[in-house]
Amino acid sequence: AQSVSQHNHHVILSEAASLELGCNYSYGGTVNLFWYVQYPGQHLQLLLKYFSGDPLVKGIKGFEAEFIKSKFSFNLRKPSVQWSDTAEYFCAVNAQPGGYQKVTFGTGTKLQVIP
Amino acid sequence: GAGVSQSPRYKVAKRGQDVALRCDPISGHVSLFWYQQALGQGPEFLTYFQNEAQLDKSGLPSDRFFAERPEGSVSTLKIQRTQQEDSAVYLCASSSLGPYEQYFGPGTRLTVT
Secondary structure (H helix, E strand, O other): EEEEEEOHHHHEOOOOOOOEOOOEEEOOOOOOOOOOOOEOOOOOEEEEEEEOOEEEEHHHOEEEEEEHHHHHHHEEEEEOOOOHHOEEEEEEEOOOOOOOOEEOOOEEEEEEEEE | OOOOOOEEEEEEEEEOEEEEEEEOOOOOOEEEEEEEEEEOOOEEEEEEEEEEHHHHHOOOOOOOOOEEEEOOOEEEEEOOOOOOHHHHEEEEEOOOOOOOOOEOOOEEEEEEO
């Protein structure tokens, strides 16, 4: 069965600091990878996704993630965080099925950005 | 346009009561998912519908959990004889068929006392 590990449960950064959130998954075959974000009081929403092609994926609000197949990793990065990036971030994986997107989520990382 | 809506947003049930949670997906979305999110955890898959067909219910934790989507649109998750361990946020998501983004609703926070 597929599983996802997020290494950091709670990260505190000052504004303008660089961000990297770790994500590792366990599945040996073809995968689709996602980062979702949940801002305080809002729904889960997609930040970025990787299906195929360029392993460096760019998402909304200046976020990017790099798929490294040999390391089973899909780390999320942002060069300079803002206070508005305070949110909970979830990495998710879908072992590419024949039909639908059954997604397995990690436990989440709460990011707090201090002004 | 309208997103995924869920009702009620909050539900308090006494142990042993039955509850019904409703999900209105985005119009035209074929795929509908239910997830359970316990405190401090990520969402965990419960069940999947493609139109009115329940194609995967492997994540339902017990036979007290039942979901339906009779007309391929609105879905209801029912929990019978609720237990304290059922306390969680129940999320609904919908998407177009295929490898597309899932759109999440706000969730229903269920507290069983």
